[in-house]
Amino acid sequence: xKKNKFKKRSNHLIKxxxxxxxxxxxxxxxxKSTKEEVQNKPNIIFILTDDQRWDALGYAGNPLAYTPExxxxxxxxxxxxxxxxxxxxxxxxxxxxxSGLQERTHNYSFTTGNIKEEYMQNSYPKVLKEAGYYxxxxxxxxxxxxxxxxxxxxxxNYDLRYDRKDITSYxxxxxxxxxxxxxxxxxxxxxxxxxxxxxDKPFCLQLSFSxxxxxxxxxxxxxWQEENNHVLENTTIPDANISEDKYFDRLPQRVKxxxxxxxxxxRDDTPEKYQHSVKGYYRxxxxxxxxxxxxxxxxxxxxxxxxxxxxLMGDNGFFLGERQISGKWLMYENSIKVPLIIYDPRNKVHxxxxxxxxxxxVPSTILDFAGxxxxxxxxxxxxxxxxxNENTNLERDTIxxxxxxxxxxxxxxxxxxxxxxxxFRYVDDKSIEELYNLKEDPRETNNLIHxxxxxxxxxxxKNKLETLIEEYKDPYSFTPSNVMFKNNNFSWDVTSTKQKxxxxxxxxxxxKENIDNxxxxxxxxxxxxxxxxxxxxYQGEELKPKKEYYYKVRIYDEINRTGAYxxxxxxxx
Numbered sequence: 001x002k003k004n005k006f007k008k009r010s011n012h013l014i015k016x017x018x019x020x021x022x023x024x025x026x027x028x029x030x031x032k033s034t035k036e037e038v039q040n041k042p043n044i045i046f047i048l049t050d051d052q053r054w055d056a057l058g059y060a061g062n063p064l065a066y067t068p069e070x071x072x073x074x075x076x077x078x079x080x081x082x083x084x085x086x087x088x089x090x091x092x093x094x095x096x097x098x099s100g101l102q103e104r105t106h107n108y109s110f111t112t113g114n115i116k117e118e119y120m121q122n123s124y125p126k127v128l129k130e131a132g133y134y135x136x137x138x139x140x141x142x143x144x145x146x147x148x149x150x151x152x153x154x155x156x157n158y159d160l161r162y163d164r165k166d167i168t169s170y171x172x173x174x175x176x177x178x179x180x181x182x183x184x185x186x187x188x189x190x191x192x193x194x195x196x197x198x199x200d201k202p203f204c205l206q207l208s209f210s211x212x213x214x215x216x217x218x219x220x221x222x223x224w225q226e227e228n229n230h231v232l233e234n235t236t237i238p239d240a241n242i243s244e245d246k247y248f249d250r251l252p253q254r255v256k257x258x259x260x261x262x263x264x265x266x267r268d269d270t271p272e273k274y275q276h277s278v279k280g281y282y283r284x285x286x287x288x289x290x291x292x293x294x295x296x297x298x299x300x301x302x303x304x305x306x307x308x309x310x311x312l313m314g315d316n317g318f319f320l321g322e323r324q325i326s327g328k329w330l331m332y333e334n335s336i337k338v339p340l341i342i343y344d345p346r347n348k349v350h351x352x353x354x355x356x357x358x359x360x361x362v363p364s365t366i367l368d369f370a371g372x373x374x375x376x377x378x379x380x381x382x383x384x385x386x387x388x389n390e391n392t393n394l395e396r397d398t399i400x401x402x403x404x405x406x407x408x409x410x411x412x413x414x415x416x417x418x419x420x421x422x423x424f425r426y427v428d429d430k431s432i433e434e435l436y437n438l439k440e441d442p443r444e445t446n447n448l449i450h451x452x453x454x455x456x457x458x459x460x461x462k463n464k465l466e467t468l469i470e471e472y473k474d475p476y477s478f479t480p481s482n483v484m485f486k487n488n489n490f491s492w493d494v495t496s497t498k499q500k501x502x503x504x505x506x507x508x509x510x511x512k513e514n515i516d517n518x519x520x521x522x523x524x525x526x527x528x529x530x531x532x533x534x535x536x537x538y539q540g541e542e543l544k545p546k547k548e549y550y551y552k553v554r555i556y557d558e559i560n561r562t563g564a565y566x567x568x569x570x571x572x573x
Contacts, residue, residue, distance in 0.1 A: 260330065
């Protein structure tokens, strides 16, 4: 049995590696273009905002949003009404955008080391650069990676200063003798890029604005430019939807105790804070909107506006007081839905698209516009057909949504979403489940998980979730073998010669159901930073004779990525 499991895992890794290699070879061949072909390709500007939720646009019908430039792009282009960030957190979402992969595969987040080189070899800016595009980045790259020069011809990687406790968190960059807001700085760098971009090749410029992300370590949280003081100046912000006590009370205890609630106290727990925070949030988005206006004027001045595609997206959603929480990370619509606009001046047909688009679709879409083949290993689909054709269908019925960061203050979760249904559960206690009918209950207030009428739906969605988890699993996942429990000690083998164990976690449960749900009710070691994998002493509740217990183990690799749990094993005393 162990040989078959090892063989299956080895075949999966070989298959993924071969796909990657073949993809690189095919891309290299397919993407070789003549000089004339390269010159005739469109320019592409990809604008990525930080924490802009899907409805933070005037075009989406939000009266609080002042976004005339974004609205004009939406009216003149294609607006995707149901765009999902497959992982609602900036680090993992950006890693997915660059690599074209689900978080389940790249397994990158804040506390891991540099993203694996294997996943960045096919990153979208690298593929474009090698295909003859002049590539640039200004703003928040958001992923730890040492070889940005392999991705971009020119770049400057910066973000708001989280080590600052005042306005200088956003005001520390200078233009001439003036210290300016990061939004203005990024806009100015975009204008410089457009002016200086070579005329003999197309360009792809990514602008990663830090706004409207809050300045977490400050009292004020939000800092905007004075030119946007007029936004909501004489407006009283209405209470957030579903913000009554009962909606907070329904949240799992691990969410109530976590960062979502903590940050609500930072921003929204008093009427004064709430008014300041929501106005600040929308004023910072208005600041980005101002820069988009300047950028479009510069494109006109240079005479390239008619051949420059603009893509605008948020990296994840955001709670503005709903359920009496703030931040993102959770599987609710507020957290996972983002705006996505694609404006192609060569195609004047406006559309609003209902199909589920994903953050991992953006790199495939950018490459498709550039006439460049996407790597075979990527998980997303090109959205370009929605711009070019009248009738298009992604043939996508179910998507994987997940937030897997192993961090005690934010409960990891995983689930699936269809056009009509959403099912999700919490990774550290899979018995905590939620099911919503998105058509009848778009605000997700009626959890149907225990409703007898919908148990067939639950089974179907849970089975689909397990299928997608297997399909997208990390081919480099670090898993122990020969796990044993003997004489009150645990041990296992670490067989990889390329990876090193830096930590482990052991769960011991009183039932098969609990161990399957990742509930270590007898002992949960939590993460132990150690390379030791033998004679690890059991330290949980006393194990009683003639009673069965179950255990499993997971280990962490050399860049602190979490491996999968081993299959449960029985302890009989």
